[in-house]
Amino acid sequence: MLPSFYMAHGAPSLAIEEHAYTDFLKILASQLPKPEAIVVFSAHWESAIQQIGAAVRPETIYDFSGFSKELYEITYPAKGSLPLSLHIKSLFEAEGIACEINDQRGLDHGVWALLHILYPDADIPVVPLSVNPNLAMEEHYRIGSAVAKLKEHNVLIVGSGGTVHNLRKLDRSAIKPQRWAVQFDEWLAEQLETWNLEALFDYMNRAPFAKEAVPTREHLVPLLLAMGAAEPNDRAKLLHRSYQMGTLSLSCWMFGAEEEKG
Template identity: 35%
Template structure:
């Protein structure tokens, strides 16, 4: 089985920023077995019902504004895999989750930023699965559970979001000091994952300290549940990385062994 992974992807400029998370991601692909393909559940694609990229050559999407010109020149020309997209749709449909293929959608920065660092050759097929933020954690856990056969076949299920994501409190300059309200939430999630407390995680909004402050909206936390669900019941968490950027973005990465 290829262990599903949750990665905190940070700012689009992570590909250039001199921060520990970037250093970690540049080594990640070298430490993992080469996946057959990569399916990314990214915080930056939200739809009413699940959609799956089905282009044989998904374009690179520059879904941001106000950055230096070099950020709009970035490309990640990984191939797609329409046949695998059809299989993903069949798995979701079989689990009672109606899904649609999207032949035009490309790769947003939640996908290509971490992938460009970890697999810069862009020679592994990449697909994306959209989130349904309005349906919450339990739905995304179910999405992941439906995708588990792919992980058993060598496909890397990659949830790409952020362990914490209060952009209103970002400190773009100055000391990179982690405030207590960020640390308390991040540490709670780490402990709950280590102890296998899936129900508590699904109910994190009520149980975790400072949950709403760290995630004013949920889209950057929900990819965690896709990865967790794909690993299956009783999955063991391994924290591959932890650091903080811009004071309030916890950049933790987790792998889940079923």
């Protein structure tokens, strides 16, 4: 059974960059069994009511400006999966989670920038899901756990965001990451590896430099969504962490992997 993942999508230019993180993503995809479908909670699709993408052929959304022309020429022509979208709706409704089918939404860069690297052939159906950063952190975990059963059907569940994501703190001349960004990520790692939900739900009061790292929550909540989707296997493993521009965290967490048999 596939684990769930939290993956940083960095800047939109991630799709055309070559560095340690993009190399890692390519290797990761080659090591995983090919999924039957991919479900992505994207930080760049915010909604008050949980949305479930159901477009037959979701368009590639260029929800950014000021980047190189090459980025706007990328398309990610993966198909959707209406049966999967409807199944997700039934899972949410079974847990009392209000939700809506959206057959118009395409794939924003929180989805396609990652998938363009992981699965460049775009031959796996993709269902995007929205996030609501105004919900309590506990609720994000509950929403994630509602779709955990999808993994039994070889569906890859991804939360796409970024743990340290403060565009005002970026320093394009930086060679090393800022210490405060690393301290926040290290605190987060300790809580994830011990599955300390109480601390994670109260991260704003407990984590060092939480306000600097998470000025808005939409990029962090996919972490709790992916974590919830690991149930009942509460294991977390950091697979990669690096930084761009001093503070932009590029991390990948795996949740729910089975222990290796010795």
